Amino acid sequence: MAPSPAHSYEDNEKNTGPQGSAPDSEASPDDVLVNRFGFMGPALAKLFASGVEARGVERVPEDQRENKNMWNNLLMWWSVNTVLTTLPIGVLAQEFFTLTLPHAIAxxxxxxxxxxxxxxxxxxLGPQTGLRTMVITRYSSGYVGCTIFSVLNILTQLGFSVTAVILGGQTLASINPGTLPLVxxxxIVxxxxxxxxxxxYxxxxxxxxxxxxxxxxxMLFLLGLGGLAGFDINAQKQFEDKGKAFSSDILSFGGxxxxxxxxxxxVAADYNCRLPVNTPPIKIFLLTFFGLFIPIAFVETVGALLMTITNEAYTDAFTDGGTGGLLSQVLSPWKGGGKFVLFLLAxxxxxxxxxxxxxxxxxIQALGRPFAKIPRFFWTLVIFTTYTVAGVAGREHFAEILSNFLAILSYWTAFFIVILFEEHFLFRRPGGRLGGYNLADWDTPSRLPLGIAGVLAGCFGVAGAVVGMAEVWYIGPxxxxxxxxxxADLGFELAAGFTAVTFPIFRYLEIRYMGR
Structure with a gap:
């Protein structure tokens, strides 16, 4: 079968109506949902009119975009990562991997x-397509691949949420020990x-x-009070591994x-898909990069620094209460003021x-049309209930959950990113095999890839992760x-490598014989 004609952004404007929108996209998402739910329509109309977002995974047409300040993209990621949850990642460098502070920071x-x-x-990809991240995967991995990635992403976001509510709950409980149960x-969080x-949105x-x-x-307060207690950058030096064991620590902690x-x-495209299509990609890239890198590197370094305090009161506080107990001890010189700061951190x-x-x-909506027909806010309630129950169940095992979850998380995100990257630059680039995205086809399975290439390449990525991973419960050959x-945990590196080699081959064959 010959490949179907390539579609670019400009082609979409000709083929699918003004601004590249699909013919049925002129109706507002509020009206579509209101009409879809029959007798529930009036109640939903009032809810949406009060400010609750009606749009879910539906594409945002160009004429419904919001020309807002792009600096919001930087500030959003800055806020997302300048949080208590980021601190324990730096703590793991000494807690589990015996790295000295300089090696941890590097x-x-x-x-x-x-x-x-x-x-x-x-x-x-958000402003370029007007689509949520999981829906974008349909252009490389089809409906089947999108469903698989969506399930993995649901589990990922639930994992992040569980660690967040446990740590927040631990910190709240440590403000006045014995007065607020951890549950x-x-x-509350x-x-x-x-x-x-x-x-x-x-x-x-x-x-x-x-x-x-x-x-x-x-965070600056924590640095100052930690320094008052005394940082010892050589505290871990006598315990640090040597040779291959040292490289194992670097690679595993790095993962x-x-x-x-x-x-x-x-989820990265979910929060800028309403920006105008002509937003320069380089600006989005740089604002997102610095919005992620600066706060994460800073806060994780603060966590690593706090682990160099050798005062017995501080080490005992960490042993008894984990990261929350350590922070409570660091802020203890301020007494009531320290408890207020701890409240803010929680x-x-x-x-x-x-x-x-x-x-x-x-x-969840990206799993398919039956799920997309249910309003986004309903699934929000389901997710909240799920991670709160899981947080209560796992509240005593925060460090184990965090270390294992983040390591495994890096495996699938590595091959997921590679698939999107190669699809975009090898097959969807101007002059490439497909020449662009036909954005009107975002919810038309018959015009999207079958997903054979994306799924098979993902399976090879899993194989790479399995042979390279190093967890407490399994070490690959x-x-x-x-x-x-x-x-030494080479899981994400090999997952990305195996996928990078196999996806272009499978995708080329899929386009050649299936035409899409």
Missing amino acids: TIFCFAALGATATSFVAT AGVV GLASLIPCFIG NMVHHYERYAWMIIFIV IVFGSVAGWAP FSVVGNNIPNTYSAALS LGVKAGAKSG
């Missing part, structure tokens, strides 16, 4: 930059995260535009750092949890050879 900077680069590329702290996500951006300011100052940044890639996780909840709901007895 690893954080290198792998955070790599993850930010990957995520920033995905972010550039209650988890539920979860509820605080729900409100902006329920309302939708504009409320999410409004909250995240300002949330970083107070917490950035709080966790990469996962903490690249974990935002599957609720900072709301800024991190908002995109998790919002995008997980969108990913290449992971064993690369490190000491505990192995």
Whole structure:
């Protein structure tokens, strides 16, 4: 079968009506949902009129875009990552991997930059397509691949949310030990995260535009009070591994750092798909990159620094209460003021949890038309309930959940990013095999790829992760050879490599014989 004619952005304007929108896109999403739900329509109309976002995974046509300040893109990611949840990642460098502070910082900077680069590329696709991230995958992996990626992303965002509510709950409970049960702290933080996500896109951006300011100052307080207690940059030197064991620590911790940044890639386009189509991609890339890299590198470094305090009161506080207990001890010289700062830190996780909840709901809609027919805000409630229950169940195992979750997260996001990247630059570029995206086809399975190439390449990515991973419960054969007895985690590197080699081959054959 010969390939179908290539479509570019300009072609869409000719073929699908003004501004490249599909013929049925002129109706507002509010009206479409109101009409879809029959007797529930009047109630939904009032809800949407009150400010709750009606649009879900539906494409945003060019004539419905909002020409807002692009700096919001930087500030949003800055707020999302200048939070309490980012601190424990830096803590893991000494807690699990015995790295000295200089080596921990070097690893954080290198792998955070790599993850930010990957995520920033995905972010550039939002204004170009007007689509949410999971729906964009339909152009490389079809409906089937989109469904698989959506399931993985739902699990990813739930994992982020569980760690956020547990840490926030731990911190709230540590303010006045014995007065607030940890279960209650988890539920309180979860509820605080729900409100902006329920309302939708504009409320999410409004909250995240300002949330970083107070917490950035709080992080500076932690640095000052930690310095008062005494940082010892050589504290871990006598325990640091040597030789292959040292490289194992670097690679394994680096995979966790990469996962903490690249974990935002599957949602990166969700928050700028309403920007005008002519928004320069390089601006989106740079604003997203610095919005991710600077706060993540800074806050994770603060976490690593706090672990160099050797005062017995501080080490005991960490042993007894984890990261929340350590922070409580660091802020203890301020007494009541320190407890107020701890309260602010506990609720900072709301800024991190908002995109998790919002995008997980969108990913459920991306599973297919039956799910998309149910309003986004309903799925937000389902996600909230799920991660709150999971947070309560796993509240005593925060460090284990965090380290294992972030490592595994880096595996699938690595091959996911590679597939989007190669589809965009090899097959969708001007002059490429397909020459662009026919954006009117975003929900037409018969005109999208079958998904054979994306699914097969993803399977090879899984194989790469399996042979290269190094977890407590499994070490792959290449992971064993690369490190000491505990192995070196090469999971995300091999997942990306295996996919990068196989996807272009499979995709070329798919286009040649299927025509799409």
